Amino acid sequence: MLNVLFSAKPQAWDAYQAPLSDAFAKAGLAVALARDHAPAKTDYIVFAPNGPVRDFAPYVNTKAVLSLWAGVETVVDNPTLTQPLCRLVDPGLTRGMVEWVTGHVLRHHLGMDAHILGQDGIWRDEISPPLAAERPVTILGIGALGAACGQALAGLGFAVTGWSRSPKDVPGLRCLHGAAGLQEALRAAQIVVTLLPQTADTQNILDAQNLALLAPGACVINPGRGPLIDDAALLQALDSGQIAHATLDVFRREPLPADHPYWAHPQVTVTPHIAATTRPETAAKIIAENIRRGEAGLPFLNVVDRQLGY
Structure with missing residues (x-):
């Protein structure tokens, strides 16, 4: 026994x-x-x-x-x-993450907030998203979760780049690695999803310098770990317009304190660590x-x- x-x-x-x-x-x-x-x-x-x-x-x-x-x-x-x-x-946790990530990537890609939140009698027919193939998406971290999310998005037609610290080969994804690969993976990406583990090397990986590499008006989606993002740098990038929106599921301190700037920021969506349970x-x-x-x-x-x- x-x-x-x-x-x-x-x-x-x-x-x-x-x-x-x-x-x-x-x-x-x-x-x-x-x-x-x-x-x-x-x-x-x-x-x-x-x-x-x-x-x-x-x-x-x-x-x-x-x-x-x-x-x-x-x-x-x-x-x-x-x-x-x-x-x-x-596999249950992986499927939950794939569904959450796919949902929020599609939300930003299609500009759904403008119609869901804008029920005010205005006919907003000027909002017309590109096809998925024209929307570069980068996944930071292509372990089990990142690879599954990247392949799901690639299956929908998105041009997906995956980045990891060591070389990896994930079918359907353009895979990059290392410091030089990180810059290439981020450069001109319109949506970036962070699914890296939390280590000394990954802390603040999305800092001011790396956020500036993204396409102007890019979206950041973080269901990975809170410390992957430099919070002050992200808020500054949101205020400047470099980042159009951030959807964040994880934070340095949880529950996220009620007075944290993310709660009141109009271009931030907070979800309570529910992306993958x-x-x-x-x-x-x-x-x-x-x-x-x-x-x-x-x-x-x-x-x-x-x-x-x-």
């Missing part, structure tokens, strides 16, 4: 207990799932950063820490975490598969590289 500790906020237990138990049974695993296993007797930890476990040192026999979140920036530098850490790559039913299958692999002596899926931070 394996002891699996569930460490997340209390209300998550009700959502995850049944899907995890079902997934373990279907994977042929005999598991005692609980929120209070003794550390020395815990085989695996199902982990969320908002749960009670902060010190991993007592978990001397734990074989892996399995994250319920795609992002691991809040735990990857924890000095007590010596066990393998696996981030969540979940973990779905218990699909996430449970990923957790169960990783435990099955661990017990079978196979490599874990999606192990975090501590030096890279993801």
